[in-house]
Structure formats: C-alpha cells, structure tokens
C-alpha cells in the first residue's frame with residue numbers, strides 16, 4: 329500500500345483504513361454466537377479500529393453482539409452504526425423511515441444499546457424519499473449540536489444527494505456499494521476524494537470472491553476479469569479477496585473498506601491484505617478489468 333494506513337474521519341477521528349463490517353455475523357445463542365464473539369475479539373486483537381454495524385442488522389441484535397464481545401471498547405476503536413430504517417409495528421416489515429422523530433428515537437436507542445454518551449460517527453442508512461432531505465439532514469445537524477452525534481455519515485447516496493447534504497452539514501463519511509468489479513459509484517467516490525470525505529465501500533470482497541470462484545455461467549467480461557484477478561492473486565501468493573482489498577486501498581486514499589466475515593481465517597487474510605503490495609503493472613491490469621463508470 330503506497331498511501332497512509334490510517335485516515336482521519338471528519339478531519340480528526342483517526343482509524344486504520346482496513347475496517348470490519350459486522351452485518352453477517354450470526355447472533356443466535358449457542359455456537360454461532362460464540363463464533364461471532366470470537367471473530368469480533370480477533371478483529372480488535374489484529375488492530376482493526378473501525379467496526380461498522382446498523383440498527384437494521386437484527387433490529388439492534390448486531391450492536392448488542394458487539395457490546396457483548398468488546399465492551400468496554402478499547403481506546404481508539406470506533407464502532408459506527410446506522411439509523412433510518414424501521415420495522416412496522418403492524419406488518420413487521422422493515423422500511424426506510426427518515427421522519428425526524430424516528431431518527432431522534434433511534435439515536436437515543438443506539439446510544440443506550442452501545443453504551444455511548446456520543447455516537448462518534450453516526451450514518452444515515454438511506455435517505456428516505458418520502459421525507460424532505462432537509463428535514464432528515466437537519467435532524468442529524470440538531471442531534472450533533474446537542475452533543476449526541478460527533479460526525480455524520482450517509483449511505484447509498486448520489487453526488488447530488490451529497491451536494492444537497494453538504495449545504496446543511498459537514499459530511500464525514502459516505503458508505504456506498506463499491507468494489508474492483510463494480511464502478512457504479514465512481515462519481516461519488518471522486519466527489520468524496522475531492523472533499524476529503526471517508527468513503528466506506530460496502531460489498532468490498534464478496535463480488536470479486538464470487539466471480540473468481542464461479543465456473544460455467546459467468547459472462548465473458550466477468551470471466552476475463554475473474555481470470556486476471558486470480559492470476560494476480562497467484563503471482564502474489566494471495567487470494568482474490570486480498571487482491572480486491574489491496575486494490576481498494578490503493579485506488580484512493582479516502583477508501584476505508586469494511587469487509588465482513590464470520591471466519592477467523594478470512595478475517596486474518598483480510599487484515600493481511602493491507603500489507604499486500606500491488607506493482608504498478610498489476611494495478612494497471614486490474615484497472616483494465618473495471619466496468620465503465622457512469623458519467624457524472
């Protein structure tokens with residue numbers, strides 16, 4: 329990796345750039361939960377300082393798992409959660425809900441579950457199209473002024489959303505789906521890079537891992553890309569998932585990948601990917617496999 333291994337979110341909150349996404353960790357009692365607790369403890373032992381969760385992940389169960397594994401949180405470890413999705417009391421369905429009173433309630437509940445006095449980085453899971461953007465972002469700004477939120481992040485947004493939000497708040501982070509084989513949000517990444525905003529790509533390895541493990545029915549372009557990733561992985565004595573992470577870390581200094589895994593072996597491989605060095609020629613070969621990004 330040529331660039332720094334840490335990033336200051338919002339200009340001051342320093343974390344290691346290779347984070348961990350907790351979404352896929354099983355929470356049910358018994359061996360699955362024990363396995364998840366062991367993974368989370370290993371995350372911190374390995375020096376990872378950025379852990380991503382959300383209220384949506386089990387309706388708070390994922391946050392509670394993290395608390396059980398790691399509370400009191402070691403100095404320097406950032407646990408960041410997301411709000412803005414709620415479960416209907418009538419139907420039990422999850423749906424976007426960005427109404428100010430719901431966001432306020434979810435922040436209070438997240439503070440209680442995570443046992444924080446302040447959420448150092450709080451992300452809005454989605455902008456709710458049914459609620460004026462200014463009301464949603466304005467509520468987060470008010471919660472920040474009240475001291476309940478340190479910094480504000482957004483998720484699955486467009487460049488236009490980002491521009492609108494930045495008229496009201498300082499956006500500290502953006503979390504969009506993005507990886508070596510998925511360039512849809514390249515314009516959003518470019519906007520984040522220009523503004524020094526942390527970009528947390530979700531799905532950082534899964535697409536690449538699946539493509540390189542697939543055999544028969546992948547399309548021609550995807551097969552060619554998968555072959556190139558697998559070839560570079562073999563040259564580096566690494567796995568395709570590690571190449572995918574090394575490429576992300578190399579691609580932009582504002583990228584903070586948050587790969588998730590329930591496997592300690594995969595976790596250790598993912599963390600080791602931060603030390604993997606791609607040559608200039610390998611980077612060029614990987615860049616050639618990128619889908620064409622949409623025009624900004």
Ligand SMILES: NC(=O)c1ccc[n+]([C@@H]2O[C@H](COP(=O)([O-])OP(=O)(O)OC[C@H]3O[C@@H](n4cnc5c(N)ncnc54)[C@H](OP(=O)(O)O)[C@@H]3O)[C@@H](O)[C@H]2O)c1
Nearest residue numbers: 349350351380483530531532533534569587588589590594
């Ligand atoms: N903001 C949003 O809307 C949003 C949406 C989805 C996710 N997220 C966040 O982003 C994080 C990551 O997203 P994601 O889980 O969709 O994608 P991901 O991290 O790219 O993929 C996770 C999957 O890849 C496998 N995997 C991980 N490391 C591997 C390795 N080294 N080798 C082989 N397989 C590996 C895992 O299986 P094993 O368990 O078998 O390793 C798991 O099935 C989530 O945990 C969550 O925090 C955010």
